Amino acid sequence: MIAKLIAEEIQKKILEAQREGLLPADIKPRFQVEPPKVKEHGDYATNVALSLAGQTRQNPRELASWFAERLAARQDLFEKVEVAGPGFINFFIAPSYWQQVPRFIEKEGPDYGRLDYGKGQKVQVEFVSANPTGPLHIGHGRGAAVGDTLARLLSFAGFKVEKEYYINDVGRQMKILGRSVYLRARELSGEEIDFPEDHYRGEYIREIARQLLKENPDFLKFSEEEALEEAKNFALKIILEGIKKDLKDFGVYYDCWFSEKKLYEEGLVEKALNFLKEKGLLYEKEGAVWFRARDFGDEKDRVVIRASGEPTYFASDIAYHYHKFFVRGYDLVVDIWGADHHGYVPRLKAVIKAFGLSPDRLQVLLIQMVNLLEAGRLKSMSTRAGEFVTLRELLEEVGRDATRFIFLTRRADSPLDFDVELAKKQSRENPVYYVQYAHARLASLFRKAKEAGISKISSEEADLSLLDTPEDFSLLKLLDYFPDTIEACVSKLEPHLLTFYLLDLATALHDYYTKHRFLSEDISRSQARLVLARAVKQVLATGLDLLGVSAPERM
RNA sequence: GCGCCCGUAGCUCAACCGGAUAGAGCGUUGGACUACGAAUCCAGAGGCUGGAGGUUCGAGUCCUCCCGGGCGCACCA
Numbered sequence: 365m366i367a368k369l370i371a372e373e374i375q376k377k378i379l380e381a382q383r384e385g386l387l388p389a390d391i392k393p394r395f396q397v398e399p400p401k402v403k404e405h406g407d408y409a410t411n412v413a414l415s416l417a418g419q420t421r422q423n424p425r426e427l428a429s430w431f432a433e434r435l436a437a438r439q440d441l442f443e444k445v446e447v448a449g450p451g452f453i454n455f456f457i458a459p460s461y462w463q464q465v466p467r468f469i470e471k472e473g474p475d476y477g478r479l480d481y482g483k484g485q486k487v488q489v490e491f492v493s494a495n496p497t498g499p500l501h502i503g504h505g506r507g508a509a510v511g512d513t514l515a516r517l518l519s520f521a522g523f524k525v526e527k528e529y530y531i532n533d534v535g536r537q538m539k540i541l542g543r544s545v546y547l548r549a550r551e552l553s554g555e556e557i558d559f560p561e562d563h564y565r566g567e568y569i570r571e572i573a574r575q576l577l578k579e580n581p582d583f584l585k586f587s588e589e590e591a592l593e594e595a596k597n598f599a600l601k602i603i604l605e606g607i608k609k610d611l612k613d614f615g616v617y618y619d620c621w622f623s624e625k626k627l628y629e630e631g632l633v634e635k636a637l638n639f640l641k642e643k644g645l646l647y648e649k650e651g652a653v654w655f656r657a658r659d660f661g662d663e664k665d666r667v668v669i670r671a672s673g674e675p676t677y678f679a680s681d682i683a684y685h686y687h688k689f690f691v692r693g694y695d696l697v698v699d700i701w702g703a704d705h706h707g708y709v710p711r712l713k714a715v716i717k718a719f720g721l722s723p724d725r726l727q728v729l730l731i732q733m734v735n736l737l738e739a740g741r742l743k744s745m746s747t748r749a750g751e752f753v754t755l756r757e758l759l760e761e762v763g764r765d766a767t768r769f770i771f772l773t774r775r776a777d778s779p780l781d782f783d784v785e786l787a788k789k790q791s792r793e794n795p796v797y798y799v800q801y802a803h804a805r806l807a808s809l810f811r812k813a814k815e816a817g818i819s820k821i822s823s824e825e826a827d828l829s830l831l832d833t834p835e836d837f838s839l840l841k842l843l844d845y846f847p848d849t850i851e852a853c854v855s856k857l858e859p860h861l862l863t864f865y866l867l868d869l870a871t872a873l874h875d876y877y878t879k880h881r882f883l884s885e886d887i888s889r890s891q892a893r894l895v896l897a898r899a900v901k902q903v904l905a906t907g908l909d910l911l912g913v914s915a916p917e918r919m
Numbered sequence: 920g921c922g923c924c925c926g927u928a929g930c931u932c933a934a935c936c937g938g939a940u941a942g943a944g945c946g947u948u949g950g951a952c953u954a955c956g957a958a959u960c961c962a963g964a965g966g967c968u969g970g971a972g973g974u975u976c977g978a979g980u981c982c983u984c985c986c987g988g989g990c991g992c993a994c995c996a
Contacts, residue, residue: 670994878960
């Protein structure tokens, strides 16, 4: 948060410089305030002088001195402001600033870190949206963890968030699903079936067929057309129920399960295509209807209605996004897809542009694939063949906390090796316990404090100037940085930054633990440290909650 | 062939819109519990950021080319 305050101060000084004629009025004040990598360079540093001097061809060090001198006047914030290197300005923050951070946190409680960044804008996060043709597997789990945490973060940062799952319940995949179940059912009734290669071969299909025969023993006597329809609907229902249960057990709740079928039933596909047609963006060629995607940056035009008269999947997606923006009116839409769909991004962006909207209104987050490691070996997975590790198995073997946490220990766009053995281990190798342990340790500390009869006092009463060791300041600085972390996660759509932050905070806490005692003869110092400990515990709890991971009182 | 993403320590990964001396964990070597939880901590070794150019005060980060890997390139979803 101090970074924000510094940036505000700098802004004021830029205006001052412009008034005094030191800087031209039309200058673009682009600069950063960030913690330097080297401790000797202070708590925060800014490149404002370098950036401005670059534009005006002034001497950066002279400009930096001008700023440094004036900024130093804020003695409540800065102990020292110095010019260094080619023209950086380094800030050494006043200890008294850091020491009052726990007061903020105590006052805000679970709301500490909450931002108004989103200003109440309506944002939709659509994620997982796996075809309902089989159980969710490990890759969907990653999408679920990233999407759900991102949604929580956006909401925490002041957006009005809705989470959505798009159900592809029409089209070819569905037909194949129905047929797969139908054929298995016939097989189960004793018929010999040559099961097609390109159908769903997983064991779960047999299971569904078995259930269907049990609930509706006569269904094979229907006409083939009716039986296929019945099998399809039944399978969809069962699979969707399973998906919903898996996600619920993973801690993921949706505001809306949106059916593709509904787009057709409500005439939205027609409506959206008409919208484009009226703008002259559709044309006919070789019996099909095409969308002028090229005009909007895609590499070629795309078919929306096949020569057969059937709409393509792309047509559904046009309608779906039409609905998102024009019917439901989201300010921002975040779609989370598997990275194998990346070629589809320009196509959909083209649609958004054709709608006359800024392409920034749609953000597509691509999630790289998950490789499963077993005993250090890559395990191959194939959905069609029914060989994969399901999210369900992962939840049962590894547990929700470790699974969610591990999925968020990488940037979404880098592939992730998921090592099941490691995830099950309850040791340092498994990062989730490291953070949870920090929380549990603090909980235990408060139990001990109570036993020792050290009364709990508020941060207002405590003498926080006693938080004066390097380890105190490490913790205080990290606590102060928490809201900045939230903002970074949201502005970059990178929830993994929160995971790394929590690991840093836990490290600082464990370090503190071995070097200092929270509870001692010195009652005022103990009380000050307990105030600090409470603040750390609060931030750990808030952070873990955003990740959807529990913050245990004991382990 | 074209496009997108990625190459950072032995391994797995960070590095906030281009910032100063590239950081963690695992592994490895050696150390720290008769005091709040050792699921912890401390120290050592380990790097030409795949390669070559370029842009500039300054490049892991931006541009070009090359090498290596992943994924796409449907009137499939």
